[in-house]
Amino acid sequence: MRTLSINKKTYELDLQGHETVLEILRDRLGFTGTKTACEDAECGACTVLIDGKAVLSCITLACDTEGKEITTIEGLAEGETLHPIQQAYLDKGAVQCGFCIPGMIMSTKALLDKNPDPTQEEIEYALDGNICRCSGYLKIFDAVKHAAKMIKEAKTHE
Amino acid sequence: MLLNPFTYHAPTTLEEACKLHGELPDNRLLAGGTFLIKTLKSLKKKGMSTPRHIISLKNISELSSVKKEWDMLTIGAMTTLTTLYESAQLTGDLAVIPSVCRNIGTTTIRNMATIGGNLACRYTWTEFPAVMLCLEAALHFFDKDGKEEIVTAEDFFKNGAKTEKILAFVSMKRDKETCCIYKRISQKSPVDVPLVSLCIRGGFKNNRFHHVHVAVNNGIDFARRDNRLENFLNGHTAKDSTPEESLHHIDAALYDANDDYKKQISRALLREAVRELREACS
Numbered sequence: 093m094r095t096l097s098i099n100k101k102t103y104e105l106d107l108q109g110h111e112t113v114l115e116i117l118r119d120r121l122g123f124t125g126t127k128t129a130c131e132d133a134e135c136g137a138c139t140v141l142i143d144g145k146a147v148l149s150c151i152t153l154a155c156d157t158e159g160k161e162i163t164t165i166e167g168l169a170e171g172e173t174l175h176p177i178q179q180a181y182l183d184k185g186a187v188q189c190g191f192c193i194p195g196m197i198m199s200t201k202a203l204l205d206k207n208p209d210p211t212q213e214e215i216e217y218a219l220d221g222n223i224c225r226c227s228g229y230l231k232i233f234d235a236v237k238h239a240a241k242m243i244k245e246a247k248t249h250e
Numbered sequence: 251m252l253l254n255p256f257t258y259h260a261p262t263t264l265e266e267a268c269k270l271h272g273e274l275p276d277n278r279l280l281a282g283g284t285f286l287i288k289t290l291k292s293l294k295k296k297g298m299s300t301p302r303h304i305i306s307l308k309n310i311s312e313l314s315s316v317k318k319e320w321d322m323l324t325i326g327a328m329t330t331l332t333t334l335y336e337s338a339q340l341t342g343d344l345a346v347i348p349s350v351c352r353n354i355g356t357t358t359i360r361n362m363a364t365i366g367g368n369l370a371c372r373y374t375w376t377e378f379p380a381v382m383l384c385l386e387a388a389l390h391f392f393d394k395d396g397k398e399e400i401v402t403a404e405d406f407f408k409n410g411a412k413t414e415k416i417l418a419f420v421s422m423k424r425d426k427e428t429c430c431i432y433k434r435i436s437q438k439s440p441v442d443v444p445l446v447s448l449c450i451r452g453g454f455k456n457n458r459f460h461h462v463h464v465a466v467n468n469g470i471d472f473a474r475r476d477n478r479l480e481n482f483l484n485g486h487t488a489k490d491s492t493p494e495e496s497l498h499h500i501d502a503a504l505y506d507a508n509d510d511y512k513k514q515i516s517r518a519l520l521r522e523a524v525r526e527l528r529e530a531c532s
Contacts, residue, residue: 109255109257109258110251110252110254110255110304111251111253112287114252115251115252131252131291132291133284133287133288133358133359136358145332146358146361147361147362148358148362150252151284151287151288151291151362152283153258153283153287153304156260156280156283156306156309199358217357219357221355
């Protein structure tokens with residue numbers, strides 16, 4: 093049995109060595125927010141955070157994440173209140189089909205946690221592992237900037 | 251299931267990993283997983299056999315490190331490309347390392363991929379071999395009994411990058427009097443694989459190049475040094491015409507790889523690299 097920490101909760105799981113984080117999240121624990129798309133580490137739809145770093149869950153073995161903190165898209169909102177990043181993506185109309193969005197948001201979270209005021213170049217660099225076929229990216233980048241502004245304002249009012 | 255079943259091993263010390271690697275039949279070492287896991291998926295899809303044992307090196311903390319002692323830098327093989335990109339210790343001639351990391355893959359890949367995997371994976375096109383040749387790096391391997399063997403990067407890649415041992419560390423001596431330039435051209439989609447890459451290192455004194463190393467990777471063979479060009483540049487006065495002149499003093503076989511596009515592009519990269527080296531060192 094291994095213990096995984098996902099969205100600040102612990103799960104005791106009988107893991108098989110070859111199971112990926114993506115499979116555990118979706119098939120065993122019902123965290124279907126993280127998407128299966130290319131399954132080949134090229135699209136970023138499966139992006140989650142492990143100890144705050146954006147990684148590809150389709151090529152990460154679940155056994156390798158014991159002792160680390162996994163954060164999925166489900167772990168961002170607090171109850172009914174969306175995380176500022178999620179709200180920003182909605183506010184800026186950055187979501188079309190929505191399939192890439194959980195991965196985009198997780199990469200955005202990793203970026204803004206480390207760099208609260210990124211430049212356009214830094215945003216594009218941080219999200220270079222997340223592909224969107226629908227939007228042309230401009231509204232996604234606007235959403236990231238808007239989220240950064242919202243988070244900064246929230247911290248100012250604290 | 252995305253992968254065929256295997257037995258997973260997670261040693262916490264290098265000694266334990268070496269023992270497992272020596273004892274388990276049909277095992278593979280898992281570093282960042284950006285090559286191995288993709289390969290295992292591909293093999294499964296093709297109905298081919300896959301290893302029975304996977305030894306993950308991710309829990310061996312001593313292998314994830316960047317240590318500077320005097321003028322020697324030692325990097326643990328499990329150090330991720332993001333860590334190297336962000337390392338404040340990699341300055342001067344070693345600043346080439348973060349600049350190489352910046353352009354490998356994507357942010358998510360760089361958060362997972364390791365320098366050890368890039369060096370020891372046996373894909374001929376990877377980025378770091380040419381750089382390590384120029385930096386005169388030493389590769390520290392450990393066998394199943396935990397005994398260390400130190401091999402120069404040049405010898406390792408000359409011998410086809412084959413080893414039964416575990417690559418644990420990479421060390422190099424910094425040289426404050428030299429600069430290092432790395433150039434690459436890659437096909438972008440869907441896979442970021444360098445078609446051609448080269449690295450040039452050297453210093454500049456009294457308007458002459460010195461201590462020049464040139465390593466070329468044509469994507470087909472492992473990176474190798476261009477001794478002919480090095481001999482030309484060492485002691486050569488740097489003129490405006492030197493970058494163009496350099497093209498007449500190369501070991502052409504290292505660059506050409508039977509592909510006209512690569513022939514032209516490698517010369518363009520080389521011309522630019524020589525010019526940038528002179529500017530960087532001035």
